[in-house]
Amino acid sequence: MLNKIFNKRGQASESMTWIAATLIIIVLLGISIYAASLLSKLKIIDYETEERTQDIIMEESLFSYFSIKDSDVQSKIFKSLEKMNQEEKFYEDFNSKFQQIKFNLEKNEK
Amino acid sequence: MIKNKKVKHILRKGIKEISHYVFFPKNRIGAEKIISVYWFVILIIIAGAVVAMVSLFYGSPYDVRVTEANIMINQVSNCLSQSGELNKNLFISENSEKKFNENFNLLEECNLIFETKFENAVGEYFLEAEFYDLNNERLFSISEGNSNLKTDCKIAEGEKKYKRLSKCVDREFYSLDSENQAYKINILSVVRKTEKNVK
Numbered sequence: 001m002l003n004k005i006f007n008k009r010g011q012a013s014e015s016m017t018w019i020a021a022t023l024i025i026i027v028l029l030g031i032s033i034y035a036a037s038l039l040s041k042l043k044i045i046d047y048e049t050e051e052r053t054q055d056i057i058m059e060e061s062l063f064s065y066f067s068i069k070d071s072d073v074q075s076k077i078f079k080s081l082e083k084m085n086q087e088e089k090f091y092e093d094f095n096s097k098f099q100q101i102k103f104n105l106e107k108n109e110k
Numbered sequence: 111m112i113k114n115k116k117v118k119h120i121l122r123k124g125i126k127e128i129s130h131y132v133f134f135p136k137n138r139i140g141a142e143k144i145i146s147v148y149w150f151v152i153l154i155i156i157a158g159a160v161v162a163m164v165s166l167f168y169g170s171p172y173d174v175r176v177t178e179a180n181i182m183i184n185q186v187s188n189c190l191s192q193s194g195e196l197n198k199n200l201f202i203s204e205n206s207e208k209k210f211n212e213n214f215n216l217l218e219e220c221n222l223i224f225e226t227k228f229e230n231a232v233g234e235y236f237l238e239a240e241f242y243d244l245n246n247e248r249l250f251s252i253s254e255g256n257s258n259l260k261t262d263c264k265i266a267e268g269e270k271k272y273k274r275l276s277k278c279v280d281r282e283f284y285s286l287d288s289e290n291q292a293y294k295i296n297i298l299s300v301v302r303k304t305e306k307n308v309k
Contacts, residue, residue: 018148022152025152025155025156026155029155029156029159032159032163033159033162033163033166036162036163036164036166036167037166039167040166040167040169040170040309041170043170043171043172043173044172044173044176045172045173045174045176045177046176056184056187056188057183057184057187057281057282057283058283060187060191060193060194060283060284060285061194061283061284061285062194063193063194063195064191064194064195064283064284064285064286064292065194065284066194067194067195067286067290068286068290068292069290070290073244073292076244077244077284077292080284080294081284084282089281
């Protein structure tokens with residue numbers, strides 16, 4: 001009689017192990033599916049934060065800045081460009097591009 | 111005769127177990143079958159989960175509307191102004207007076223095509239270029255595309271949650287005309303294409 005009772009306990013604990021293992025597998029899979037759905041929402045290509053080597057808009061402004069002969073207008077435009085730079089409206093480093101264009105124009109003049 | 115009680119008990123238990131497997135061999139096979147079915151079910155669950163994960167991740171499209179709007183701005187700025195000088199077609203002379211050309215076709219001049227694959231699409235793009243003098247006075251503007259999209263920009267300004275609305279990019283630059291007069295040009299580019307970019 002006692003033997004039968006002990007056997008049943010053994011069977012119960014073994015099936016509990018299986019159930020627990022199954023639950024762990026299901027929970028882990030659930031977490032993975034949730035993580036995949038969260039990651040899928042982050043699929044946005046951000047033009048501004050991507051590393052850019054060129055900003056055509058900024059270069060256009062710089063070319064016109066260097067072409068202007070009137071110094072008042074030139075300083076007005078430079079102030080505006082600096083303000084835009086502070087507001088992080090450019091996708092490329094403003095100061096380095098400024099120096100680069102200045103250097104190239106001076107080199108061409110020579 | 112075996113007198114030791116412990117040995118007797120072990121022997122009896124052994125005989126009982128052997129006789130159980132001899133007389134009821136199907137019970138063992140049944141247990142194995144149940145376990146193999148269990149493994150099969152677990153295998154299906156795991157495979158299903160992997161398929162779900164892959165389809166969830168690769169099923170949602172990349173949102174490239176901001177990039178597309180920026181590319182359009184680059185294209186427009188490149189055709190309106192080259193190396194800091196405005197396109198000559200932007201101006202016409204009437205009675206020896208220089209004026210902005212009202213018939214300047216942005217699509218033709220900038221080689222843009224606004225047609226889309228969608229049959230019911232009303233217009234997925236909007237482009238506007240506004241010309242200001244250095245005192246910020248608006249002088250002239252040209253636009254192309256679906257102007258209704260412009261309202262989306264005001265609603266969705268700075269809000270990430272309105273992802274189903276159109277994406278707007280607004281940029282400004284300076285350029286000169288042939289008489290060395292400076293203009294500030296503001297370009298607004300709007301792309302809807304929600305069906306292709308947002309799930």
